[in-house]
Amino acid sequence: MKNLPLVSVIIPVYNCEKYLKETFDSVFAQTYRPIEVIVVDDGSTDESAKIAQTYPSIRYFYQSNQGAAIARNVGISLAEGNLIALLDADDVWQPNKLSLQVNYLHQHPQIGILATNIYQFLEAGVEIPSGFRPEQWLGEQPGLIPSTLVIRKAVFDKIGVFSPKFGSSEDTEWIYRARDSQVEIEMLSEVMVMRRLHGSNISWKSVSTSSSQLLRILKASIARKSRQIH
Template sequence: MRPKPLASVIVPVYNGERFLAAALDSIFAQDYHPIEVIVVDDGSNDRTGEIARSFVGVRLLVQENQGQAAARNRGIHEARGEFIAFLDADDLMLPDKLSAQIDSLLRQPETGCSLAGQEILFEPGVEPPSWLGKSLPLEEAAGMDSASPSGMNELKHVRDGGMSAVVVRRQTLERIGGFNPCYRHVDDIDWLFRVWESGAGVAVLPQVLWRRRIHGDNLTHRRRAVQQEWLDLIKVRIDRRRAPAASS
């Protein structure tokens, strides 16, 4: 029987002392093995590094603060797994997340990436933001043709949960490339658009496999800066689509 392929879990973190231990506990509670866990400390000035070092089996990489995209790219560069997963330091994996998503990819060799359903955890006193809950139900998204333009257009509705939903094949990631450090807030959305455009195939699993934590710190970034980056991202995509038509 062929051994199970190695899965690399990349955790980018900046000043994540409040939640990092719980995130790492959830990774080590996975029913899938073998895994490697890579924490990329993006210039934290709290106890993030100390917490990461307290976990046996964590590979800690420390860099100057360069942003989440650069931290993810550093983790990708160091990862050895055939499958790459991501977990933001304030999110949690359910125990069967990796096994369910990797099994789905192994059963569908033409599929390059898997997205999983999420459950939202609100910290006490945090009101649901206006942008939450506007995504396309995963059951509907699962029926979309990821290679079609209409499917690509709907990607922004499929997920509002970020990279913690993702498991991707290494060869797909190498073909598409990493994250654009020009984006501080929407690098994940830009990357997912590129996955969709590549025709790699995206498997959307309807079951809840991870928990997303909404708290005061991560809500502050969902305002003007994010809106501006969204506009910049959409403009880039529109210009890219117009370019072939203009040259023909």
């Protein structure tokens, strides 16, 4: 592939010092180039800033604590690439993730959003919350989550960025909005992301409340479709 596109990697960070080095190293171990790495620190009070700033090629930005949606949106606004790759600060990429996805997008220009499978595992010593079902959450899973996504920047121009109104379900709401706007989404079967479940995961904390958020998302989706019909 000639004239390889720049991939902007957006990493929102909030008090993730325990995992950051492994996460960053997995980005810089990618077989694909060119990339730019944008870290938006969402008001961390631990050593996250110091760790990020030990990587000279990281573009580091700090904001007061406003949530992951706003942090991702800031990163997207700063991105110079035509492809956006999202990554949570406690997840890890396989080395060939970006190469696989960029090549696939090049071959399938109609696809706007490309995901991969994930492997989810429990961090040692984590207390399991009520409502957690290991058979549903652990092991290889379909991965329509931020850390798997490579997105054409034009998709954001079409449907907008992430809404902070949906809390930790902002990525699910955005995917629904993309589908309602006829953006083509595809998922590769390869496992390209290792996702660690631990006591500080935002989604982990919200296992028991995700149903109410999903109901809000579905209502918003139905309203959009109704407006399209009329």
